Amino acid sequence: MKRFGSVLGHGIERITASALGPYQTAVVRIGFAATWLLFLLRELPNRHELYGPDSPWSWDMAQQLIAENHAFTALMWSDGRVWFEALYALAVLSSVLLMLGWRTRTMSVIFMIGVLSLQNRSIFMGDGGDNVIHLMATYLVFTRCGQVWSLDARRAARARTAPVGRPADLEEAAPVDRVGPVLWWVLGLGLSVVTFMGELSGGWLLVFWGLWLSHGLWWAVGRRAPDGEGHRLLDVVVKLAHNAALLVIMVEACLIYATAGWYKIQGSRWQDGTAIYYPLRLDYFSPWPALSDLLASHGLMVMLVTYGTVAVQVAFPFTLFNRRVKNVLLAAMICEHAVIAVILGLPFFSLAMIAADAVFLPTSFLRRVGGWTARARGALFARLPRGRTVPVQRGADEEPARESTEHARVGFPS
Secondary structure (H helix, E strand, O other), X not given: OHHHHHHHHHHXXXXXXXXXXXHHHHHHHHHHHHHHHHHHHHOHHHHHHHOOXXXXXXHHHHHHHHHHHOOOOHHHHOOOHHHHHHHHHHHHHHHHHHHHOOOHHHHHHHHHHHHHHHHHHOHHHOOHHHHHHHHHHHHHOOOOOOOOOOHHHHHHHHHHOOOXXXXXXXXXXXXXXXXXXXXXXXXXXXXXHHHHOOOOOHHHHHHHHHHHHHHHHHHHHHHHOOOOHHHHHHHHHHHXXXXXXXXXXXXXXXXXXXXXXXXXXXXXXXXXXXXXXXXXXXXXXXXXXXXXXXXXXXXXXHHHHHHHHHHHHXXXXXXXXXXXXXXXXXXXXXXXXXXXXXXXXXXXXXHHHHHHHHHHOOHHHHHHHHHHHHXXXXXXXXXXXXXXXXXXXXXXXXXXXOHHHHHHHHOOOO
């Protein structure tokens, strides 16, 4: 009983004292932001037919559906081309900034707005990868996904290493964040206008105003009393929200694989080992016909891939209790999605699933990758003529510092 109490106490202390999985959430942030950005850029010539005024799913039809399911989409606020172009550009910009980790808390909300606005405008234009992006964009709002590998982390590292002098010199020594308050006020003004026009109501009104007020409360408490009880309490709440969202992301990934595997088991083509053969014979899923024909002509390979896919998907959630087996199956699934991207021509679906799988990657592996990337970047800039030395971001190979110190220095929620 004492041992159980000790383990329980240690677990509670861990989930309230730190935001877990900083490297995993950073990879998820970068992966989904990059996937959505690449999709938007590739579909730039077709954007009007997919989500805009020329879509087969007309604005009136979308308006009727939204009135029934109450989904959020800012594209329903106006049917003008200028409004559509502005929202599409905002979705692209927020993807770039979230991927770079600039003001991640704010950009994660704007990123979610862009994803929901476009996808809910034409819900029949997507596939399974769009559904994953849809869900993960919502979960990322509640995570601290900019603790490492972000511009926010670099700004916080500079704030921690700023020279500290006498109390009278602190205002000049420590960097003052002016962008954060201005961004918060601008977004608050825009939210007020939308609310006054009656475009937001019900649950979405509470969600956006709640996020805006919580960011302002965090800044105000951290500004006035960075070491006070109120700031520590809010810090615990934020860490709990982060850890809960991280758990939801992991559970969501497991559910995707488990449900897909168990549904496949019920299909006769998966039972007789021929299911993989049929998409290889479809022109729509054959960007490389010669490669598809080569794989489809080997019956043994088709059978092994078919049964292997089902086995890996069904078994993966149960392998989380064994780290070594989990890592082997994780590598197998990432390779499988890479093959799907090439052979079946589904790159964005595969990228979305790989980004979701990244939440299970070992921290040691991610830190090594971060170290390799930092060294490669340093070597690249060192070879540039008259290049300026680029400092290596602190946190790439170290555990992130306490966020209470970070926000006391920075002064505003990113």
